Amino acid sequence: MKIERxxxxxxxxxxxxxxxxxxxAALVPAxxxxxxxxxxxxxxxxxxxxxxxxxxxxxxxxxxxxxxxFGGIGFLVSIATTFVAGISGVIGQSGSLSSVIAILPNFxxxxxNWSTLILLCYWVIPALAYGWWAEPKASPMSSGMGM
Numbered sequence: 001m002k003i004e005r006x007x008x009x010x011x012x013x014x015x016x017x018x019x020x021x022x023x024x025a026a027l028v029p030a031x032x033x034x035x036x037x038x039x040x041x042x043x044x045x046x047x048x049x050x051x052x053x054x055x056x057x058x059x060x061x062x063x064x065x066x067x068x069x070f071g072g073i074g075f076l077v078s079i080a081t082t083f084v085a086g087i088s089g090v091i092g093q094s095g096s097l098s099s100v101i102a103i104l105p106n107f108x109x110x111x112x113n114w115s116t117l118i119l120l121c122y123w124v125i126p127a128l129a130y131g132w133w134a135e136p137k138a139s140p141m142s143s144g145m146g147m
Contacts, residue, residue, distance in 0.1 A: 067131020071124035
C-alpha cells in the first residue's frame with residue numbers, strides 16, 4: 001500500500017470532483033425539486049462515484065481492504081482540504097489570526113451534516129466495491145473445484 005500515492009491521487013480526485021464534476025452538474029436543469037435530492041445533486045453524486053472508481057483503478061486498489069483504505073484517505077483528504085481552504089479564506093478576507101480562532105468552533109457543526117455523510121459514501125463505497133471486484137479471485141483449479 002502506497003500511502004503517499006493514495007494521498008496524491010485523492011487530492012487530485014478531490015479537485016476534480018469539486019471543480020469539474022460540480023461544474024458539469026451545474027449544467028443539469030435544476031427543475032422544481034427542493035431539498036437534498038435535486039436532479040443536480042443526484043447527477044453530481046453519480047458522476048463523483050464514477051470518478052472515484054476510476055481513481056481507485058488508477059491507484060491499483062485490489063482487495064476490499066485496499067479499497068476501503070483508499071476511500072478513507074480520499075474522505076480525509078477532502079475534509080482536510082475543506083478545513084485548510086476555510087482557514088485560508090478567513091485569513092485572506094480578514095488578515096487576522098484572531099478571526100480564525102473565532103470561526104474554528106463552526107467547523108464541528110459543518111462536519112455534522114448530511115453533506116459530510118454523502119461525501120463519506122461517495123469516497124468509500126465505490127472504492128471499496130472496486131477493490132473487492134479487482135481482488136484476485138481463486139480459480140476453480142486452485143480451489144479444488146475443477147477437474
